[in-house]
Amino acid sequence: MTGRGKYQSRLDPALWAYIDSVNAFYPPRISGLPVDKQRAVYARMCRAFHQGRPPGVKASDSLVACPKHDIPVRRYRLAGAAPRATVLYFHGGGFILGGLESHDDICAELCAGTGFDVLSVDYRLAPEHLHPAAFNDALAAFEWAAASSELPLVLCGESAGGNLAAGVAQAARRHPRAAIGQVLIYPDLGGNEAMGSYIEHADAPLLSTGDAAFYRDVRSARKQSPDDPTFSPLRDTDFSGLPPTVIITAECDPLSSDGEVYRDRILDAGGKAWWHEEPRLVHSFLRARTTVPAAAQAFARIIAAVAALGREEWPY
Template sequence: MAGRGFGAAALHLRERGAALRRALTAVAGNATDPASRGKYADRLDPELWEYIDKVNSWYPPEIVAAPIGEQRAVYDRMCVAFHQGRPEGVTTSDGIVATAAHAIPVRRYHMEGKPAAIVVYYHGGGFILGDLDSHDDICAEICAGTGFEVVSADYRLAPEHLHPASFNDALAVFDWVAATSTLPVVLCGESAGGNLAAAVAQATRRHARRAIGQVLIYPGLGGDETSRSYVEHAEAPLLTLADIEFYRRVRSAPGQSS
């Protein structure tokens, strides 16, 4: 779902390469004892272990046992520390998408010139963490790297708002973008946001302005939790099976399918 809520840094690892590696070494973390790395000791590159140690120093595995408010406070501090800044030339504006019941905050990212498409972005965070600021630099990088306009959706979070609240907000933002922009729409999300992007794409597949594509970054798409991968990697670094079950349990009411 969220790599214990830390999708933002994981995407930086993929997209920023050397720049992120320099940032990681600039901030001290608590290195994992190599003896405790088990079967992953040789499976993961040293630079990835450096990243894992850095994440764990900010957002330790045991944080999922803390109250949601405390998890959010720790997560928000981590996102501030990992923020890479916006690339030159990217401008932003904040607004809302009004629904009959509530307003959904959104942030738009622009570059000079006419964009070829507009990206609707859904952040990660296990459906309980994250907001417009937590993934701000990610969205700015997407805008700068593609030249596309980007709209980031601040969907409602659990447990205050159970499923399908996050999906309803994700769909509402897509509908608003499709109605107010003539640009082709691309859906993008990571982790929990990847789940939302895929769900919106499925729900709007017959929409006159349906998305022209999806960019799903390690999305939470379900699957049989007794299958080999789930069993083999139940204690994988950054996201365990217990973490996944925790996020799912918090997101949904008892007996509810998410």
């Protein structure tokens, strides 16, 4: 966590109030704490920001059976709605934090806003489970969802979850039930850390370049190849055949350039992609959606993008 620096006047006071409230949960040098203590802090913060579920949204938990372990999932369904798609949602948290509870209200609001089913995936976390554990769980959840329902699938993920959604989209692009769209929210795609937003916003509030490097390193297996596209989707050599893609990033976030580069790779390969950088917002702005108007508008854009892709429409 960093001081205000050049962001003092660049960010709206309401956003600073959100940033300060997040930072109030975190002790100094939290990355040096044992992971279980980091998770406890994160869980307390998530509970404090939880907005409850919108009326009519019901949730049920189940398990995706795998040969050596089960993957917990939570399905959200809007009462009285006839869903036209299922949204497969991968939560953020740097690959070491989060689960079904941490993003419960966000998934419920996504369900209410689109009328679609939302399936939240509780993938395995590092450092207990190094790469490719989270990716393998994400892909297994996709395959289970594809086999268990006739509804088309839209992939959605934020931060670390955006990495997983993109990895699944690339790995399953030739699957008979391949996703019909993907929406990535300030995703970590393994971009070039020597240029763009990685340099301009290296010390941005709530996520610095150093934070991003910590999360990357903590999930890396020994001799992890940086060119593995299931680890860093931007390291793939083929971006053809991907579903229509919407990427929404925050201007004051070292990861923002990943969205622009990913869009360009898809367009260069003949696909459909749209990238929007939300001005004067920071990483994790989803949790500010009830107190910061710009974050609320960004979340509305995300819901609209998911809804359009689930109807197999391209709105851009």
